[in-house]
Amino acid sequence: MPMDTTTMDPEGVTETLNREKVQAYSGPEPEWLKERRSHAWEVYEKTPMPTTRLEEWRYTDLKKKLDLDGLAWPEVTECADDFDACPDGLRDAMEADRAAAGHVWGIDGLVFHIDLEEDLQQKGVVLTSTRRAVDSHPDLLKQYLATETLPPESGKFEALNASFWTDGILLYVPSGVRLDLPIRVTRWVSQTGVALFSRTLVIAEPGSQVSLVDEILSDDLESQTLVSDAVEVVAKDGAQVQYVSLQRLGHGAFYQSSQRTLAQRDSTLDTLNVSMGASTSRVDLNAQLLGPGANSDMLGLYFGDDTQHFDHNTSQDHVAPNTSSDLLYKGALDNESRSVFRGIIRVHPKGQKTDAYQTNRNLLLSDNARADSLPNLEIQADDVRCSHGATVGQLDAESRFYLMSRGLTREQAERLVVMGFLGEVLSRLPLGGVVEKVTNVIEEKLRQV
Amino acid sequence: MSDAPVLQIRNLHAKVAEEGTEILHGLDLDIPAGEVHAIMGPNGSGKSTLAKVIAGHPEYEVTEGTVTFHGEDILEMEPDERSQAGLFLAFQYPVEIPGVSIANFMRTAKQAHLPEGEELDLFDFQDELLDRMKLLDMDPTFAERPVNDGFSGGEKKRNEILQMAMLKPSMALMDETDSGLDIDALQVVAHGVNALTEEDSQMGVLLITHYQRLLNYIKPDVVHVMVDGKIVKTGGPEVALELEEEGYADYREFETA
Numbered sequence: 001m002p003m004d005t006t007t008m009d010p011e012g013v014t015e016t017l018n019r020e021k022v023q024a025y026s027g028p029e030p031e032w033l034k035e036r037r038s039h040a041w042e043v044y045e046k047t048p049m050p051t052t053r054l055e056e057w058r059y060t061d062l063k064k065k066l067d068l069d070g071l072a073w074p075e076v077t078e079c080a081d082d083f084d085a086c087p088d089g090l091r092d093a094m095e096a097d098r099a100a101a102g103h104v105w106g107i108d109g110l111v112f113h114i115d116l117e118e119d120l121q122q123k124g125v126v127l128t129s130t131r132r133a134v135d136s137h138p139d140l141l142k143q144y145l146a147t148e149t150l151p152p153e154s155g156k157f158e159a160l161n162a163s164f165w166t167d168g169i170l171l172y173v174p175s176g177v178r179l180d181l182p183i184r185v186t187r188w189v190s191q192t193g194v195a196l197f198s199r200t201l202v203i204a205e206p207g208s209q210v211s212l213v214d215e216i217l218s219d220d221l222e223s224q225t226l227v228s229d230a231v232e233v234v235a236k237d238g239a240q241v242q243y244v245s246l247q248r249l250g251h252g253a254f255y256q257s258s259q260r261t262l263a264q265r266d267s268t269l270d271t272l273n274v275s276m277g278a279s280t281s282r283v284d285l286n287a288q289l290l291g292p293g294a295n296s297d298m299l300g301l302y303f304g305d306d307t308q309h310f311d312h313n314t315s316q317d318h319v320a321p322n323t324s325s326d327l328l329y330k331g332a333l334d335n336e337s338r339s340v341f342r343g344i345i346r347v348h349p350k351g352q353k354t355d356a357y358q359t360n361r362n363l364l365l366s367d368n369a370r371a372d373s374l375p376n377l378e379i380q381a382d383d384v385r386c387s388h389g390a391t392v393g394q395l396d397a398e399s400r401f402y403l404m405s406r407g408l409t410r411e412q413a414e415r416l417v418v419m420g421f422l423g424e425v426l427s428r429l430p431l432g433g434v435v436e437k438v439t440n441v442i443e444e445k446l447r448q449v
Numbered sequence: 450m451s452d453a454p455v456l457q458i459r460n461l462h463a464k465v466a467e468e469g470t471e472i473l474h475g476l477d478l479d480i481p482a483g484e485v486h487a488i489m490g491p492n493g494s495g496k497s498t499l500a501k502v503i504a505g506h507p508e509y510e511v512t513e514g515t516v517t518f519h520g521e522d523i524l525e526m527e528p529d530e531r532s533q534a535g536l537f538l539a540f541q542y543p544v545e546i547p548g549v550s551i552a553n554f555m556r557t558a559k560q561a562h563l564p565e566g567e568e569l570d571l572f573d574f575q576d577e578l579l580d581r582m583k584l585l586d587m588d589p590t591f592a593e594r595p596v597n598d599g600f601s602g603g604e605k606k607r608n609e610i611l612q613m614a615m616l617k618p619s620m621a622l623m624d625e626t627d628s629g630l631d632i633d634a635l636q637v638v639a640h641g642v643n644a645l646t647e648e649d650s651q652m653g654v655l656l657i658t659h660y661q662r663l664l665n666y667i668k669p670d671v672v673h674v675m676v677d678g679k680i681v682k683t684g685g686p687e688v689a690l691e692l693e694e695e696g697y698a699d700y701r702e703f704e705t706a
């Protein structure tokens with residue numbers, strides 16, 4: 001019998017997402033970028049849509065959770081750079097912000113405002129939108145955007161994002177320049193039923209120091225909106241970088257974020273992912289420890305209610321000898337919410353003297369909430385120290401009674417326990433202002449539950 | 450002194466809510482305002498169950514009888530409402546609340562005890578907390594430690610009395626607060642409790658204990674003996690001394706008779 005050689009139809013091609021749209025979008029762009037997008041789209045077509053048969057997608061069924069066919073392009077709002085004209089939710093989030101060395105804000109995938117301290121500009125720090133950078137800093141984009149860090153070949157969503165990104169943040173810190181205060185990004189989503197693609201690129205040259213706090217939020221969205229982020233962070237030798245993501249989207253959002261961090265020799269590259277919002281939130285985080293002495297602290301917090309679904313898929317790649325990483329993800333789950341944590345520590349053959357840790361802890365606040373935790377190790381070097389652990393616990397009746405016997409209502413008791421539980425992660429955050437911000441974000445969510 | 454007892458219990462029957470074993474088999478108890486009562490009884494006689502039922506633990510179900518507090522039926526009240534009404538239970542086994550500092554916990558509890566719309570004055574609170582910690586010979590840094598997390602047995606008990614001193618109940622149930630305390634700590638805790646009863650001469654106290662030792666420092670007006678879910682004897686401080694001598698043998702016979 002002859003083999004059936006017909007190739008499968010490409011998956012995930014819709015009236016909104018297709019080759020013609022890529023071409024149309026990149027029409028006015030320079031040749032190199034056109035080629036990049038076109039290549040990314042080819043990869044997208046060739047890559048099958050992830051299914052639950054794949055280990056990494058076993059608990060997140062895209063067939064049920066994401067309706068690509070229902071997504072349209074957002075209308076382009078040419079909103080002026082006018083703070084007072086911003087939606088309330090965006091203004092509130094920005095006003096709650098503490099001192100920063102620079103601010104970025106945007107709506108529906110486009111950046112509308114950027115400011116940066118004068119003396120940092122003079123020192124050569126670049127803070128701009130990726131859209132503007134196509135003209136102003138093409139060399140940085142050519143070198144770093146969707147190339148070695150997060151190429152389209154990384155996966156279906158990574159290829160889709162590389163095909164369609166509309167805007168994002170470029171942060172470049174020259175050698176030896178240190179920012180005392182963080183850069184704060186606030187992104188608002190207002191349109192419903194649309195697909196939004198954005199990229200964040202952070203390049204920290206040797207010996208530099210920078211922290212980026214990236215907050216995305218919205219009200220509840222009537223019909224499903226896909227919010228896709230691709231985050232690439234590079235810490236060169238001896239650089240210290242902190243990337244913080246605060247996801248506070250409303251119900252109706254399908255949030256998808258792919259993050260990869262490259263830590264070179266003696267650098268510190270820490271991340272914090274705070275997942276509070278969206279109906280479905282999938283975060284893929286890969287930390288690469290590429291140079292001896294590199295270190296990554298990877299923190300995560302999530303808090304679900306209703307039928308929210310969180311999926312954190314992390315990996316720690318120890319490629320060079322003498323590197324360390326320490327991951328702690330903690331989540332509380334109420335009502336019928338659900339979380340999946342899948343994490344792997346990979347020690348490559350040259351990764352001798354690796355120190356790698358991974359911990360995931362879950363607190364269930366309701367009988368109908370669920371948490372699956374799947375920690376994993378893959379070790380190809382013999383002189384390493386690695387450990388992993390996972391727990392899923394219930395808020396026990398005894399703790400609740402104890403607190404209530406002191407006069408706290410049931411809700412107050414639960415809030416206090418959750419705050420205490422998640423607080424362990426906050427206590428490990430080095431930056432004061434960020435702790436305050438994240439604490440407020442959690443308290444805000446606790447008030448809603 | 451007011452006529453009606455602060456706490457009045459009549460024919461109290463209570464069982465474990467889930468499995469249904471009855472533990473309290475028709476118990477009567479009166480604690481008038483300003484009096485200190487002690488309950489002694491063998492392990493498993495139901496002393497902690499009684500204390501938890503009074504405080505409203507959801508694990509137990511009252512099947513018969515009444516519990517009134519300041520003349521009001523409290524059996525339908527939630528544990529937080531009972532606390533706000535002035536009841537306090539010092540736990541035999543205090544619970545650990547990781548990540549929540551004593552100061553934060555007490556601030557939340559004090560706020561919960563205020564009438565709707567009233568805001569806790571944080572400076573007054575801070576002063577009061579330091580003051581109370583001093584009374585109980587506690588280091589001020591203790592306030593920043595997570596509630597009972599990693600505490601020694603004695604520290605946990607002291608922390609219970611600190612909470613009691615902060616919330617100033619009109620009726621305090623103390624379940625084996627003396628167990629796990631060394632002699633010095635016992636004196637400090639007793640001193641704290643006595644200071645509170647002096648501050649509020651109307652405050653009622655129910656001490657659950659196995660040892661006469663505590664009663665040397667906190668003098669009871671009345672001592673009850675509890676066996677198998679009932680009060681089987683009530684008398685003066687001499688009852689505790691008798692028990693110390695003779696144990697519960699007589700009462701056990703009484704129970705099976």
Ligand SMILES: Nc1ncnc2c1ncn2[C@@H]1O[C@H](COP(=O)(O)OP(=O)(O)OP(=O)(O)O)[C@@H](O)[C@H]1O
Binds near residue numbers: 465472490491496
């Ligand atoms: N939740 C429960 N489920 C099952 N049995 C229980 C429960 N609570 C109490 N009991 C049982 O009821 C009896 C009384 O227990 P309780 O703790 O009240 O005794 P106690 O007098 O405080 O003892 P001790 O002096 O040892 O503290 C015991 O036999 C105990 O095992």
Ligand SMILES: [Mg+2]
Binds near residue numbers: 496497498541
């Ligand atoms: Mg007991």
